Amino acid sequence: MAGAALPAEYLCPSSLADLMVQQQPPKFLQMGSPQVPPYLLGLRLTGRRVVVVGGGRVAQRRVPTLLAAGASVELVAPEITPSLEGLRDRLAAWHPRPYRTGDLDGAWLVQACTDDPAVNGLVAADAEAARIWCVRADDAEASAAWTPATGYVGETTVGVTSDGDPARSAGIRDAIVDGLRDATLKARHSRHKPTGVALVGGGPGDPGLITVRGKQLLAQADVVVADRLAPSVLLDELAPDVEVIDAAKIPYGRALHQDKINELLVEHAKQGKFVVRLKGGDNFVFGRGGEEAIYCAAQGVPVTVVPGISSSIAAPGAAGVPVTHRGVSQEFHVVSAHVPPGHPDSTVDWEVLARNGGTLVLMMAVERMRLIADALMRYGRATDTPVAVIQDGTLPGQRAVFATLGTVADEMTAHGVRPPAIVVVGEVVRVAAQMGNLTADIGRDP
Numbered sequence: 071m072a073g074a075a076l077p078a079e080y081l082c083p084s085s086l087a088d089l090m091v092q093q094q095p096p097k098f099l100q101m102g103s104p105q106v107p108p109y110l111l112g113l114r115l116t117g118r119r120v121v122v123v124g125g126g127r128v129a130q131r132r133v134p135t136l137l138a139a140g141a142s143v144e145l146v147a148p149e150i151t152p153s154l155e156g157l158r159d160r161l162a163a164w165h166p167r168p169y170r171t172g173d174l175d176g177a178w179l180v181q182a183c184t185d186d187p188a189v190n191g192l193v194a195a196d197a198e199a200a201r202i203w204c205v206r207a208d209d210a211e212a213s214a215a216w217t218p219a220t221g222y223v224g225e226t227t228v229g230v231t232s233d234g235d236p237a238r239s240a241g242i243r244d245a246i247v248d249g250l251r252d253a254t255l256k257a258r259h260s261r262h263k264p265t266g267v268a269l270v271g272g273g274p275g276d277p278g279l280i281t282v283r284g285k286q287l288l289a290q291a292d293v294v295v296a297d298r299l300a301p302s303v304l305l306d307e308l309a310p311d312v313e314v315i316d317a318a319k320i321p322y323g324r325a326l327h328q329d330k331i332n333e334l335l336v337e338h339a340k341q342g343k344f345v346v347r348l349k350g351g352d353n354f355v356f357g358r359g360g361e362e363a364i365y366c367a368a369q370g371v372p373v374t375v376v377p378g379i380s381s382s383i384a385a386p387g388a389a390g391v392p393v394t395h396r397g398v399s400q401e402f403h404v405v406s407a408h409v410p411p412g413h414p415d416s417t418v419d420w421e422v423l424a425r426n427g428g429t430l431v432l433m434m435a436v437e438r439m440r441l442i443a444d445a446l447m448r449y450g451r452a453t454d455t456p457v458a459v460i461q462d463g464t465l466p467g468q469r470a471v472f473a474t475l476g477t478v479a480d481e482m483t484a485h486g487v488r489p490p491a492i493v494v495v496g497e498v499v500r501v502a503a504q505m506g507n508l509t510a511d512i513g514r515d516p
């Protein structure tokens with residue numbers, strides 16, 4: 071646990087004899103003073119009764135955390151917010167009435183968070199009489215216990231209090247949590263270093279679009295096996311002693327290449343190193359993550375899967391193209407176009423896709439777009455169906471080309487579109503134009 075900065079008197083401890091001869095107790099020993107440092111504990115609440123009095127915004131923040139800690143939460147409030155309403159199944163009970171003395175019987179902890187100080191005062195007084203710890207949301211000074219600003223990083227819980235200053239506590243908490251997550255704050259000892267291989271989805275390219283869990287595991291890796299489309303900025307942030315293997319540069323043919331990657335993952339994991347397999351997007355979306363997971367498992371290497379944000383959704387979204395839109399498209403199909411229609415290796419039924427009115431999201435399609443557009447039109451998709459092509463989605467060089475099925479191949483050539491790019495075919499592309507008009511209007515004089 072990380073505590074707040076302690077008062078100077080505390081940091082320069084006097085001997086007990088010194089304390090005894092002082093005329094006045096030092097500030098931090100004055101009971102009731104906000105400068106008395108709280109004694110931080112990690113309460114293990116599983117199955118224990120916790121009473122929350124109040125059903126407003128404060129309760130809405132406290133209840134989910136208490137439930138996540140396993141507490142048996144009873145809510146006392148005449149009315150509750152819709153979010154709390156949504157948690158009703160997980161509550162031990164909700165008493166839809168005002169607080170009554172006696173409600174705290176058998177409780178280990180109480181949260182007094184009504185918007186009425188008199189009620190909170192009564193709850194606190196009842197709790198004090200029954201020797202139950204009570205957190206008063208409205209009056210830190212009168213509260214027997216404080217809720218620290220809390221953050222979670224893997225198996226670590228960070229709690230911060232700062233002399234009743236919640237904004238400062240939250241700021242310090244954020245700094246510690248961020249530092250632990252991106253490994254700028256080094257935790258020297260960890261009893262829970264991960265083992266085996268983690269298949270981590272790096273997201274579509276912007277380094278901010280990897281998941282928190284993915285970034286945590288990356289910071290703990292001994293070896294990172296990365297692909298061409300894995301966000302390269304994330305690799306630059308790794309500690310110098312992390313071995314980075316650029317899987318895209320292994321000089322073998324395609325099939326052997328994947329075999330070699332599988333072997334590398336297992337070989338390093340069996341040496342006791344924690345291996346992260348970092349790919350662009352999500353490892354299970356045209357990322358061969360399934361093959362790697364099966365190979366590792368067959369070799370007795372534990373596998374962790376951390377999903378990533380797939381470029382199939384993120385790149386269109388970043389260009390303002392929603393893959394579904396109410397009243398326009400209630401389905402989207404993500405298709406690998408690494409082989410063209412009619413190719414013996416193709417398992418895609420382009421005829422069905424052409425007849426279907428939903429959104430088509432085409433990956434690895436750049437070099438084959440003319441053949442694909444021709445096939446879709448031949449099987450019945452209208453020539454004027456709108457199409458968007460998004461190159462380098464979410465990356466600094468992101469650009470989008472808008473066309474129709476009839477013109478897209480020529481437009482792509484004219485604009486020099488290069489992989490990686492996503493092609494979206496369907497009426498949802500018109501929604502991007504609507505959004506573009508809206509955002510263009512923002513700030514304009516009426």
Ligand SMILES: C[S@@+](CC[C@H](N)C(=O)[O-])C[C@H]1O[C@@H](n2cnc3c(N)ncnc32)[C@H](O)[C@@H]1O
Pocket residue numbers: 274275299349350351352353354355356357379380381382385432433434435460461462463464465489490491492
């Ligand atoms: C082998 S697939 C990998 C897909 C990845 N696993 C995912 O979920 O995003 C490679 C294709 O993903 C698409 N792609 C990946 N990153 C992209 C980006 N930043 N912008 C546009 N397309 C991207 C391109 O169609 C590219 O040819």
